Amino acid sequence: MSYAYLFKYIIIGDTGVGKSCLLLQFTDKRFQPVHDLTIGVEFGARMITIDSKQIKLQIWDTAGQEAFRSITRSYYRGAAGALLVYDITRRETFNHLTTWLDDARQHSNSNMVIMLIGNKSDLESRREVKKEEGEAFAREHGLVFMETSAKTAANVEEAFINTAKEIYEKIQEGVFDINNEANGIKIGPQHSPTNPSLPGAGGSGGSQGSGCC
Amino acid sequence: METSDSEYFESADEDFQSDEENTEIIKSDEKIIKVEKNPRIVDVEEKVGNLQIVKDQNMNKDNDNEVECSLENIKNDIIVNLEFKTKENVKESTTKKEENIVENLYVEGSKIAKDQNMNKDNISKEENTLDNIKKDNNVANTEKIVKKPEVEAFKDSLNDLKEEIIVKKPVKESKIGNKKIMKSKPIICEEVTKKMEEKAKIAKPEVKKSIDENLWDDDEIDWAKEEEISKNTPVLTKHAPNTDKLEPDFSNLWKNDDWVSLEAPSKEPSKITPQNDLGWGSWGTWGVSSILNTATASVSSLTTHVSQGISTVLETGIGVPDPEELARQHREDEEEIVNNVRNIEDLKDVREINALGGFGLGNWVSGVSHLTKLVESTGTKVISGGLDTLETIGKKTMEVLQDGDPGLKKKRAFLKLDQNKPILSQVLREAKEKSNDDNKKLDIRNSVRMKNYETLFDDHQGLVHLEALEMLSKQCDIKLETLSQNLTGGELTDMQETLEQVKELCELPEEDDDEQLTIPEVKEKINTAVSEINIPITYDKLEKTWEETESWLETLKLNLIDEKELHQQAIETLAQLTAFSVEQFHKTAELLLVKENRSTADEADSLVQLTASLIALIGIVAAKFSDKLNSKAPMVNNKESVNELITNVFFEASNSSSYIQDAFQLLIPVLQVGAV
Numbered sequence A: 001m002s003y004a005y006l007f008k009y010i011i012i013g014d015t016g017v018g019k020s021c022l023l024l025q026f027t028d029k030r031f032q033p034v035h036d037l038t039i040g041v042e043f044g045a046r047m048i049t050i051d052s053k054q055i056k057l058q059i060w061d062t063a064g065q066e067a068f069r070s071i072t073r074s075y076y077r078g079a080a081g082a083l084l085v086y087d088i089t090r091r092e093t094f095n096h097l098t099t100w101l102d103d104a105r106q107h108s109n110s111n112m113v114i115m116l117i118g119n120k121s122d123l124e125s126r127r128e129v130k131k132e133e134g135e136a137f138a139r140e141h142g143l144v145f146m147e148t149s150a151k152t153a154a155n156v157e158e159a160f161i162n163t164a165k166e167i168y169e170k171i172q173e174g175v176f177d178i179n180n181e182a183n184g185i186k187i188g189p190q191h192s193p194t195n196p197s198l199p200g201a202g203g204s205g206g207s208q209g210s211g212c213c
Numbered sequence B: 001m002e003t004s005d006s007e008y009f010e011s012a013d014e015d016f017q018s019d020e021e022n023t024e025i026i027k028s029d030e031k032i033i034k035v036e037k038n039p040r041i042v043d044v045e046e047k048v049g050n051l052q053i054v055k056d057q058n059m060n061k062d063n064d065n066e067v068e069c070s071l072e073n074i075k076n077d078i079i080v081n082l083e084f085k086t087k088e089n090v091k092e093s094t095t096k097k098e099e100n101i102v103e104n105l106y107v108e109g110s111k112i113a114k115d116q117n118m119n120k121d122n123i124s125k126e127e128n129t130l131d132n133i134k135k136d137n138n139v140a141n142t143e144k145i146v147k148k149p150e151v152e153a154f155k156d157s158l159n160d161l162k163e164e165i166i167v168k169k170p171v172k173e174s175k176i177g178n179k180k181i182m183k184s185k186p187i188i189c190e191e192v193t194k195k196m197e198e199k200a201k202i203a204k205p206e207v208k209k210s211i212d213e214n215l216w217d218d219d220e221i222d223w224a225k226e227e228e229i230s231k232n233t234p235v236l237t238k239h240a241p242n243t244d245k246l247e248p249d250f251s252n253l254w255k256n257d258d259w260v261s262l263e264a265p266s267k268e269p270s271k272i273t274p275q276n277d278l279g280w281g282s283w284g285t286w287g288v289s290s291i292l293n294t295a296t297a298s299v300s301s302l303t304t305h306v307s308q309g310i311s312t313v314l315e316t317g318i319g320v321p322d323p324e325e326l327a328r329q330h331r332e333d334e335e336e337i338v339n340n341v342r343n344i345e346d347l348k349d350v351r352e353i354n355a356l357g358g359f360g361l362g363n364w365v366s367g368v369s370h371l372t373k374l375v376e377s378t379g380t381k382v383i384s385g386g387l388d389t390l391e392t393i394g395k396k397t398m399e400v401l402q403d404g405d406p407g408l409k410k411k412r413a414f415l416k417l418d419q420n421k422p423i424l425s426q427v428l429r430e431a432k433e434k435s436n437d438d439n440k441k442l443d444i445r446n447s448v449r450m451k452n453y454e455t456l457f458d459d460h461q462g463l464v465h466l467e468a469l470e471m472l473s474k475q476c477d478i479k480l481e482t483l484s485q486n487l488t489g490g491e492l493t494d495m496q497e498t499l500e501q502v503k504e505l506c507e508l509p510e511e512d513d514d515e516q517l518t519i520p521e522v523k524e525k526i527n528t529a530v531s532e533i534n535i536p537i538t539y540d541k542l543e544k545t546w547e548e549t550e551s552w553l554e555t556l557k558l559n560l561i562d563e564k565e566l567h568q569q570a571i572e573t574l575a576q577l578t579a580f581s582v583e584q585f586h587k588t589a590e591l592l593l594v595k596e597n598r599s600t601a602d603e604a605d606s607l608v609q610l611t612a613s614l615i616a617l618i619g620i621v622a623a624k625f626s627d628k629l630n631s632k633a634p635m636v637n638n639k640e641s642v643n644e645l646i647t648n649v650f651f652e653a654s655n656s657s658s659y660i661q662d663a664f665q666l667l668i669p670v671l672q673v674g675a676v
Helices: A019-028 A066-073 A091-095 A097-107 A131-141 A156-173 A203-210 B002-036 B039-047 B050-060 B062-087 B094-118 B123-145 B148-183 B194-216 B223-232 B234-239 B243-256 B263-267 B269-285 B288-316 B323-357 B361-402 B406-420 B424-445 B453-459 B462-485 B489-505 B519-533 B540-554 B563-594 B600-635 B639-675
Strands: A005-012 A041-050 A053-062 A081-087 A113-119 A144-147 A185-187
Touching (some): A005 A019, A019 A053, A019 A081, A019 A156, A041 A156, A053 A156, A053 B462, A066 A097, A066 B563, A081 A091, A081 A097, A081 A156, A091 A097, A091 A131, A097 A113, A113 A131, A113 A156, A131 A144, B424 B462, B424 B639, B453 B563, B453 B639, B489 B600, B519 B540, B519 B600, B540 B563
Parallel strands (some): A005 A053, A005 A081, A113 A144
Antiparallel strands (some): A005 A185
């Protein structure tokens, strides 16, 4: 029940790409072929273990519909990780990635780890977006990339856990200030930070400025 | 700065006459205080050498007290500034200097404000004016003049002087009320208006009286009576034939005076009264007009200097001057300061000679203007440097702040919102964590792990829904704020009225204890409310939860269940219902925000009904569980613990109600956004 850290995730992407199914597969290990349209945001949570530390992932599964865009944007704030999902069988969901990415970068903190996910990899016959394209996009924009299938659960765990690992590494490197909840990381109730004290990322930059004022 | 200074100086000129009126009385105080001065103060006086001369003069010339008073103030100021300065490293950059100027300005500003407050006749204004002139000079000069060991002595003497000032002040103030006496003799300079003259004439006998009265009547002084007496005094008519005409004015004078410290006159009336008599004869010898002229000239030249300084600043432009340049300027300043110090020393010598030779006032006055000019030139240097950097910093700050946020709208809105609203979900989270800690300790003893309310509330995702609702609510607040900033006048008022109306619509009905709703009634109310709000929202899950709980309670075998389990079930149910209510409020907010045609009145009404119904439901659930616990009580050995459990159920029920109400409050901005 207790955890060392809590990471806030957001799942974003066009409507119908399988965001809620990915979440359901990750939290409940089941697949629901027909899913209700998400209203605003739904939540899921699961405990994972990284480096023998319990980490609670709190996942905000946002609505992909255009109508909810203005609402879902308000939820980006304070997310440590984002899963940006497109549907490999629908080219337009891939084409919209830039818009989503800009949105996410604008409304969240700059350190947020973004994982690009090409979902529905089980539907190979209907594929419209090549894996290489996804990889290229991810490289270009500094994202981690993975193709998943919420139906077969292929790579679903990995997608969520690899993102968590990235965040965890960033914490270890001191990029994330774990005491600032705007970064989407909360320290667990029974755990005072066990890792060596991490100097804030901005520490080196700050010393220069202090002289002038 | 320029404007305010010159305005200020003008007013100081206007008040000059009243200063003179007061002079004689102040003199008497000075003398008393001088006796009490300790060696350290004398030390300070020597350091600020020129002041001593004035003192010497003062011994000879009664009317110089005014000046002495000013110089006393200057001295004090120098010392104050010394302390400021010595805290700083002398070698530090000019930026530090500016900071001090700003600090000094604040000190000065508050001082002026205080003085004005205490003294409506602005007697101390003239002193402050002089202080203002000196102050900037001091900032620069003291850096060079003072060496470390001296600093300590100065600090000590500063404290002594402060005490001295404190002693002095009330006495001075008390005189202010009486000051009108002083001007009873007709030998008055041209600048003084006739009206003032007459007022003074009237005032004189009366104040005398009041002083006498003070002798006998320490604290309570009936000024109204005094007035009465003065009106009827025969002396009055002798001195001022126009009394009748002036009477109304005269009473106003009394009203305007500030009688804060009245105990003081009673202590020294005997000293004052003779002074009054002695002093009158010497007014004529005073070159009042020349003083005034000098003051005015100094003011205008200082003003020019300051404006020059400012234009220099503007010319030097936008970029922060680079350190090298600053250093160079600083060195120049230093040289200038050293020169100034030499000049001051020369001046001192000259004045000493003057004092010895009995040259008197004329030379002294020229000395003052010399000094003033020195002060001006150094002051201007410092000011210009200071303003330069301050302006640059200010510009830069605004640039950074406005970057991507023209008019700072977003930031303003954001800051405003963040200021006073505690984040509910965070508070809850902390509460959860705290009780988790407590539970951990309890778990060691209890084999059955009990979950607390907050944890259960979180398990049912109440917490995260609440957090999301808060985010939406905040977003709406920002939106409203942005909207209102684009409106002016009537539009703005209209909008504010609308917002207020929505708020009024959202007022929850007073809790009515008599009217206990039943479950079916609550259900009906919820359904009506949901249909009214016209969004695809459903409370079926709530109903289902409640039905399950009800059947669980009915089939409950009281003799088989542990009272702790029963309690746990109660808490679980409450947490679940509350979490679900919060979730539905969150969904409502989302759906309302994407809804095309809003009807705020219906929405508000519906939500008020919903909130009331949900709170009622919580009450019913809590009551049902506590009934069960009550019936369980006779079967248990430890009745106390059962009572505690019952109390806890009601406690958590009230918690639930407040979470629901808080969630409802978060919906208000959402409704408001729909209304505007």
